[in-house]
Amino acid sequence: MASSWDNRVAFVVRYLYDIDCNGYLDAHDFHCLALRSCVLEGKGECSKARLQKYQHIMLSLWEEIAQMADFDKDGIVTVDEFKQAVMNCCVGRRYEDFPQAMKAFIESNFRMIDLNSDGILALEEYRYDCVQRIVLEDIKIIDEAYYSLLNVS
Incomplete structure (x- = not known):
């Protein structure tokens, strides 16, 4: 039950x-x-250009999430609202069909975790x-x- 979809x-x-x-x-x-x-991502460095890039990504993501999930239009998205939005927009779809801002968020989070930028999340990076x-x-x-996550015992 701990790894249930909810x-x-x-x-x-x-x-x-x-x-x-x-x-x-x-x-x-x-x-x-x-x-x-x-x-x-900058490992401590935060350039104006990179910050602007992330502000655009994150605010676009917020606008997209709010549009999909803020059902009562109160300016906040609860866990239940978010679950319903994910069910409506992502479940059963291929990654390519996800909303663009959500894909950008996933990819930026991957880059932050992939400390050595090799495209693979090693155990040490996951721990960190x-x-x-x-x-x-x-x-x-x-x-x-x-x-x-790797389906390895």
């Missing part, structure tokens, strides 16, 4: 998008995500990313999650 989508909202940890998504999260992405996002006391949890 839990996976809730994890994405909580640990990837809801950067200010207030329990919902809004434009503020995506402004902060732009800066975070710029600094992480995980400990930045969540508090854990046993590395085995991270390693087991990594290997389960």
Whole structure:
């Protein structure tokens, strides 16, 4: 049950998008995500050009998410609203058919995790990313999650 679809989508909202940890998504999260992405991809360096690129990506993503998921038009997207939007727009579709801003977000997050830029997420890179996002006391949890993603026992 821990790896159910609902839990996976809730994890994405909580640990990837809801950067200010207030329990919902809004434009503020995506402004902060732009800066975070710029600094992480630049390994501490944040050029004006890269920041502008990420601001465009993240604000476009927010606008797209808000359009797809802010069903009550209150300026925030709850976990339940986000789950419904993902179900409506992504489930059962090929990656190529995802909304453009969502693909850009996925690709930029991959680049931030791929520390050596080789196009492969190694165990060490996965560990590094995980400990930045969540508090854990046993590395085995991270390693087991990594290997389960690879379908390796």
